[in-house]
Amino acid sequence: MTHMTLKERDKKHLWHPLTQHKLHPETIAITKAKGCVLTDEDGKEYIDAIASWYTCMYGHCNEFITSRVSSQMQQLDQVVFTGFTHEPAIKLSEALIQILPKNQNKLFFSDNGSTSVEIGIKMALQYHFNKGEKRNTLIAFEDGFHGDTFGAMSVSGLSVYNGPFADFFLDVKRIPTPNGTNHEAILNALQSLLETQQVAGFVYEPLVQGAAAMKIHDAEGLELILKFCEKNNIVTVADEVMTGFGKTGKHYASDYMETKPDIICLSKALTAGLMPMAITSCSQEIYDAFYSDEIGKGLFHGHTYSANPLACTAALAGIELLQSEEIQNNIIRIKASHEAFNLRIKNHPKVKSTRQLGVIFALDLNTEMARYGNLRDKLFSFFLDKGVFLRPLGNTIYIQAPYVVSDSQLEKVYQTIEEALSIV
Numbered sequence: 001m002t003h004m005t006l007k008e009r010d011k012k013h014l015w016h017p018l019t020q021h022k023l024h025p026e027t028i029a030i031t032k033a034k035g036c037v038l039t040d041e042d043g044k045e046y047i048d049a050i051a052s053w054y055t056c057m058y059g060h061c062n063e064f065i066t067s068r069v070s071s072q073m074q075q076l077d078q079v080v081f082t083g084f085t086h087e088p089a090i091k092l093s094e095a096l097i098q099i100l101p102k103n104q105n106k107l108f109f110s111d112n113g114s115t116s117v118e119i120g121i122k123m124a125l126q127y128h129f130n131k132g133e134k135r136n137t138l139i140a141f142e143d144g145f146h147g148d149t150f151g152a153m154s155v156s157g158l159s160v161y162n163g164p165f166a167d168f169f170l171d172v173k174r175i176p177t178p179n180g181t182n183h184e185a186i187l188n189a190l191q192s193l194l195e196t197q198q199v200a201g202f203v204y205e206p207l208v209q210g211a212a213a214m215k216i217h218d219a220e221g222l223e224l225i226l227k228f229c230e231k232n233n234i235v236t237v238a239d240e241v242m243t244g245f246g247k248t249g250k251h252y253a254s255d256y257m258e259t260k261p262d263i264i265c266l267s268k269a270l271t272a273g274l275m276p277m278a279i280t281s282c283s284q285e286i287y288d289a290f291y292s293d294e295i296g297k298g299l300f301h302g303h304t305y306s307a308n309p310l311a312c313t314a315a316l317a318g319i320e321l322l323q324s325e326e327i328q329n330n331i332i333r334i335k336a337s338h339e340a341f342n343l344r345i346k347n348h349p350k351v352k353s354t355r356q357l358g359v360i361f362a363l364d365l366n367t368e369m370a371r372y373g374n375l376r377d378k379l380f381s382f383f384l385d386k387g388v389f390l391r392p393l394g395n396t397i398y399i400q401a402p403y404v405v406s407d408s409q410l411e412k413v414y415q416t417i418e419e420a421l422s423i424v
């Protein structure tokens with residue numbers, strides 16, 4: 001086997017996520033990662049300009065985090081979280097509640113973004129069930145993305161991801177995202193929905209729809225929808241799996257709205273990319289609907305690795321970093337840097353539009369491209385050849401680099417994007 005590269009050996013037994021292997025037979029074997037740099041088996045380096053799907057926001061193999069986790073590893077590795085508890089989970093809960101929107105008071109653990117949404121949906125549905133109300137419909141945004149399990153797929157917009165399963169979905173009604181001019185139309189649509197449907201919950205990505213190519217909607221419109229839900233006792237579930245932990249310029253995208261969600265889903269940057277984990281947080285009011293003398297009113301949902309002590313330790317270290325002056329200053333620096341880049345690029349003839357919120361920057365090209373089409377692939381390969389890991393979504397190029405990205409690394413990312421414009 002030693003004469004074969006990792007890339008070649010990979011082909012034998014591995015089936016990769018979100019991949020049509022017949023059309024995309026090539027993978028790149030990464031052997032190490034440090035800060036913002038990934039290194040492949042040939043020693044080629046790539047700037048990780050999307051923080052490995054927005055997880056490693058404090059940089060890969062961050063020593064502050066890895067050293068904490070490695071000492072935790074010697075102390076307590078894993079224990080059942082039903083009937084047992086442990087200090088890493090308790091400390092994490094104390095730290096996280098401090099920085100979550102003020103109405104959040106309880107945390108429920110799972111292990112990935114999709115399951116955090118699944119749990120949010122179950123909380124919303126069972127909340128009404130426990131109160132003796134039959135409410136079966138969920139509301140979601142068109143083009144949303146909430147993960148690949150059934151509940152999460154159901155509330156996602158229809159696409160290549162969930163198309164084959166559409167017949168098996170939960171009952172979901174979709175509304176457009178607010179765009180500044182359609183607020184009244186959305187509220188009217190919601191009002192008429194209530195005439196025919198028993199609406200249990202509203203599941204949404206606040207302000208930025210990641211998988212929909214970093215589409216940004218307006219806070220004012222979302223505020224109106226949240227107020228409508230509050231008035232009609234519709235449980236609101238904010239999927240902050242992508243937007244959480246500083247990316248929008250505030251700790252959570254929900255911090256931009258006055259009306260707070262009942263439930264919040266967190267994962268991705270939660271553990272700084274070190275361990276898989278997710279949390280679904282909720283208000284005391286949601287929790288109270290499950291607190292009862294009747295066993296059946298409890299939330300009978302659990303995952304084997306719930307609140308894994310190593311993942312909790314990584315998350316706590318990540319939250320400490322997020323609140324540090326260094327990271328907060330970096331967020332301001334990156335935001336300003338993207339703003340300057342925007343001025344440089346927004347009038348380029350190949351650029352249709354640009355958008356930014358916090359450290360999230362995206363531009364749409366004038367050229368139409370299929371989400372996984374040839375031109376998009378050509379662009380993706382171009383970036384990799386140049387040593388930049390950017391993953392275009394159709395004709396959208398977006399940047400979401402770790403907070404520790406240096407000015408010169410950012411400049412290289414910008415220049416590579418500018419060069420790419422000449423090949424499209």
Ligand SMILES: *Cc1c(COP(=O)(O)O)cnc(C)c1O
Binds near residue numbers: 112
């Ligand atoms: C990535 C993502 C998910 C799914 O998380 P997984 O850990 O991949 O299951 C859900 N919601 C949003 C907004 C995401 O960006």
